[in-house]
Amino acid sequence: MGRIVLENVTKSFGDVEVIPPLDLTIEDGEFAVFVGPSGCGKSTLLRLIAGLEDTSSGKILIDDADVTAVSPSKRGLAMVFQSYALYPHMTVRKNIAFPMRMAGVSDAEQEKRIAAAAKALNLTDYLDRKPGQLSGGQRQRVAIGRAIVRDPSAFLFDEPLSNLDAALRVGMRLEICEMHSRMETTMIYVTHDQVEAMTMADKIVVLQAGVIEQVGSPLDLYHKPRNVFVAGFIGSPRMNLFSGPEAAKHDAATIGIRPEHTEVSTTEGTWKGIVGVAEHLGSDTFIHVHDTGLADTVTVRIAGDIAVSHGDTVFLTPQAGQIHRFNADGLRID
Amino acid sequence: MAIVAQTSRFSKIAWPIAAWAVGLLFFFPIFWMVLTSFKTDADAVKPEFLFFFTPTLENYLNMTENYDYWRFAANSVICSVFATVFTLFVGIPSAYAMAFNPSRSTKDVLMWMLSTKMLPAAAVLYPMTFITKNFLGIFDTHFLIILVLSLINLPIVVWMLFTYFKEIPKDIIEAGKMDGVNTWGEIREILVPLAWGGIASTALLCFIFCWNEAYWTVRLTTTDAATLSKLIEGNRAPEGLFFGRLSAVSTAAVGPIIVLGWFCQKQLVQGLTFGAVK
Ligand SMILES: Nc1ncnc2c1ncn2[C@@H]1O[C@H](COP(=O)(O)OP(=O)(O)OP(=O)(O)O)[C@@H](O)[C@H]1O
Numbered sequence: 001m002g003r004i005v006l007e008n009v010t011k012s013f014g015d016v017e018v019i020p021p022l023d024l025t026i027e028d029g030e031f032a033v034f035v036g037p038s039g040c041g042k043s044t045l046l047r048l049i050a051g052l053e054d055t056s057s058g059k060i061l062i063d064d065a066d067v068t069a070v071s072p073s074k075r076g077l078a079m080v081f082q083s084y085a086l087y088p089h090m091t092v093r094k095n096i097a098f099p100m101r102m103a104g105v106s107d108a109e110q111e112k113r114i115a116a117a118a119k120a121l122n123l124t125d126y127l128d129r130k131p132g133q134l135s136g137g138q139r140q141r142v143a144i145g146r147a148i149v150r151d152p153s154a155f156l157f158d159e160p161l162s163n164l165d166a167a168l169r170v171g172m173r174l175e176i177c178e179m180h181s182r183m184e185t186t187m188i189y190v191t192h193d194q195v196e197a198m199t200m201a202d203k204i205v206v207l208q209a210g211v212i213e214q215v216g217s218p219l220d221l222y223h224k225p226r227n228v229f230v231a232g233f234i235g236s237p238r239m240n241l242f243s244g245p246e247a248a249k250h251d252a253a254t255i256g257i258r259p260e261h262t263e264v265s266t267t268e269g270t271w272k273g274i275v276g277v278a279e280h281l282g283s284d285t286f287i288h289v290h291d292t293g294l295a296d297t298v299t300v301r302i303a304g305d306i307a308v309s310h311g312d313t314v315f316l317t318p319q320a321g322q323i324h325r326f327n328a329d330g331l332r333i334d
Numbered sequence: 335m336a337i338v339a340q341t342s343r344f345s346k347i348a349w350p351i352a353a354w355a356v357g358l359l360f361f362f363p364i365f366w367m368v369l370t371s372f373k374t375d376a377d378a379v380k381p382e383f384l385f386f387f388t389p390t391l392e393n394y395l396n397m398t399e400n401y402d403y404w405r406f407a408a409n410s411v412i413c414s415v416f417a418t419v420f421t422l423f424v425g426i427p428s429a430y431a432m433a434f435n436p437s438r439s440t441k442d443v444l445m446w447m448l449s450t451k452m453l454p455a456a457a458v459l460y461p462m463t464f465i466t467k468n469f470l471g472i473f474d475t476h477f478l479i480i481l482v483l484s485l486i487n488l489p490i491v492v493w494m495l496f497t498y499f500k501e502i503p504k505d506i507i508e509a510g511k512m513d514g515v516n517t518w519g520e521i522r523e524i525l526v527p528l529a530w531g532g533i534a535s536t537a538l539l540c541f542i543f544c545w546n547e548a549y550w551t552v553r554l555t556t557t558d559a560a561t562l563s564k565l566i567e568g569n570r571a572p573e574g575l576f577f578g579r580l581s582a583v584s585t586a587a588v589g590p591i592i593v594l595g596w597f598c599q600k601q602l603v604q605g606l607t608f609g610a611v612k
């Protein structure tokens with residue numbers, strides 16, 4: 001079990017309010033991802049749930065029990081830190097055994113669970129090494145091993161993959177997803193990488209300056225961003241946002257169109273512009289179009305077989321029904 | 335290029351010479367003390383026997399016969415060991431709390447602790463003697479000496495430990511919390527093993543300070559709890575006629591600590607540079 005509820009939680013450091021009153025429910029077994037720009041309070045929120053920071057006001061419930069005043073060691077949660085935070089003076093085996101030893105698990109049971117975790121995480125050959133003798137990816141797996149053996153009611157991850165190189169990151173991402181579908185335990189995952197958020201989450205929580213901008217499934221957020229901030233934050237490359245006369249034509253203060261929802265033609269279309277830099281990603285090519293009179297640059301995705309080069313004139317046409325409209329307060333108009 | 339080569343050749347010679355000079359300068363008083371301890375009191379003041387004299391063990395034999403050196407030594411060991419243990423017992427949790435759960439006033443508390451070292455000992459000598467003798471009845475007891483040695487060393491011990499603990503990543507302590515350890519468990523299982531080098535050098539330094547402390551141990555004891563400092567003090571004669579005897583007593587008093595320091599050199603250097611050498 002692991003249903004986590006935050007009720008009216010706030011957090012201030014001195015006079016600075018980092019988290020204004022906030023309500024959030026994470027259902028049992030859910031994979032929730034907190035995303036947002038740097039400094040928006042993702043880690044703080046996670047640490048409040050963990051108990052590593054005290055709330056300034058409000059309540060935190062785990063499985064309907066009020067844990068606001070309960071120490072982190074008694075909340076039954078496991079955490080994986082960005083820095084791995086392994087115990088440098090203990091071998092991998094002792095690191096993984098540590099939480100079980102503290103919980104008074106019998107030696108035989110410890111051995112069994114260590115063997116199982118080591119096998120699942122490919123650590124069997126490294127059990128007698130110290131953390132200093134491992135690579136970054138191996139250390140991260142030890143940290144995960146240490147978290148899973150104690151069978152917590154929820155896992156908390158704070159940017160666990162950001163110290164790894166790109167290839168390893170993709171691999172570990174899949175491993176964590178697989179672990180989640182196998183164990184069906186609640187996971188809360190903090191990242192500022194919206195690709196990680198989109199690929200892993202059941203539920204994404206978008207934060208800005210401590211405020212929840214939107215909560216929803218990845219596709220909810222992609223298709224129906226609640227406001228301009230979420231529209232610009234979710235999706236890669238970013239959604240193009242225009243205000244001014246073009247927006248007024250659609251009865252909105254701001255309109256947005258994603259790069260992948262724009263048709264490009266060399267002969268005719270709604271908006272006219274000049275081709276700037278092209279980015280080739282292999283499967284897709286994104287071009288930046290200037291002088292459209294809409295915004296400084298408009299990014300669009302083109303099929304690989306359209307030949308346009310720097311300086312060409314192109315015409316852009318938004319796909320029907322793919323224009324997002326927002327009012328003067330930045331909120332979505334449906 | 336030439337200049338670089340020259341300066342490096344120069345510094346290759348000059349630095350070792352300077353280091354040896356400073357080393358010898360510091361070592362000289364000890365050397366002189368040991369040398370004098372093998373002279374008779376009469377020879378000790380005669381310039382013609384500065385380096386060449388007939389060595390004698392008379393001073394050392396006298397010492398064990400006349401003043402019961404071993405009783406003073408035992409008192410020194412008891413007081414220094416217990417004071418060091420007690421200081422660490424109080425200092426480790428204090429430094430832990432300040433390093434990992436700092437509050438707004440942690441810096442002030444640290445400064446305040448240090449400021450107690452700025453109080454001139456002479457200013458509280460009379461009240462200390464008076465109160466311990468007439469009210470508490472603990473004058474000249476091991477308890478009093480252990481307490482006093484602990485208290486005068488506590489600020490410096492807490493400061494040193496604090497500096498070491500600061501170097502331990504906070505994440506590791508927090509990981510411990512998440513893994514279900516309580517505060518004592520954190521200290522025992524994580525903090526102490528990780529800061530072992532720092533704790534050992536702090537303990538050693540504290541022990542040396544306790545061993546050599548003279549101001550209070552001389553003034554708050556008469557016989558029962560008198561330490562080696564008191565023994566040295568007792569052999570001081572205003573006329574300066576007993577240099578041989580005094581040197582022998584002093585050598586016997588600082589001997590154990592010098593031997594101990596010699597064996598723990600590495601730890602000591604690390605301790606005194608506050609973890610800068612890692
Ligand atoms: N111990 C602290 N004392 C004072 N302010 C803090 C403290 N910890 C965090 N803050 C502030 O709270 C805000 C949120 O910090 P937090 O670490 O939660 O951000 P984040 O979203 O995790 O950012 P990042 O993606 O860079 O890790 C920041 O403005 C930060 O400066």
Ligand SMILES: [Mg+2]
Pocket residue numbers: 042043044
């Ligand atoms: Mg963070």
